Amino acid sequence: xxxxxxxxxxxxxxxxxxxxxxxxxxxxxxxxxxxxxxxxxxxxxxxxxxxxxxxxxxxxxxxxxxxxxxxxxxxxxxxxxxxxxxxxxxxxxxxxxxxxxxxxxxxxxxxxxxxxxx
Numbered sequence: 001x002x003x004x005x006x007x008x009x010x011x012x013x014x015x016x017x018x019x020x021x022x023x024x025x026x027x028x029x030x031x032x033x034x035x036x037x038x039x040x041x042x043x044x045x046x047x048x049x050x051x052x053x054x055x056x057x058x059x060x061x062x063x064x065x066x067x068x069x070x071x072x073x074x075x076x077x078x079x080x081x082x083x084x085x086x087x088x089x090x091x092x093x094x095x096x097x098x099x100x101x102x103x104x105x106x107x108x109x110x111x112x113x114x115x116x117x118x
Contacts, residue, residue, distance in 0.1 A: 006052035007098070010088050014053060016081070017042060054092055061091045072110060078103045086111060 009017070021038050024030045030038075045051040065080070065087035072078065078086075082104035089097050090111060097108035098116045105115040 006049050008052050008054040008092070008094070010054050010056055010085075010092070012056070012088060013085065014042070056088045056091045061087045064090060068107065068111070072107055076103050076106050076110075078107050082107065086113075089113065
């Protein structure tokens with residue numbers, strides 16, 4: 001998958017990446033050294049301009065997340081964190097959304113974003 005410019009990651013998304021890597025260490029899926037390497041790679045990508053950290057307006061994002069949940073969660077079965085990611089992308093004006101998650105992708109799609117699966 002190629003996208004022009006830096007791939008934006010919200011600070012919320014970065015926090016989820018860091019937590020998931022750390023959780024993988026806790027679950028003994030990867031070593032502490034492997035986790036440190038993965039997080040160092042993420043930070044290097046940000047410094048090199050391959051990834052950019054995006055800031056969203058949280059009040060607007062949370063209000064939109066509630067609206068999206070009311071409109072789509074009963075049908076799609078999306079979890080609140082997935083809804084927050086989609087709402088954040090909408091708040092930031094994103095036209096494309098990258099996800100591995102099927103329900104999150106379905107929500108992004110019904111909101112008009114093009115879904116990219118790595």
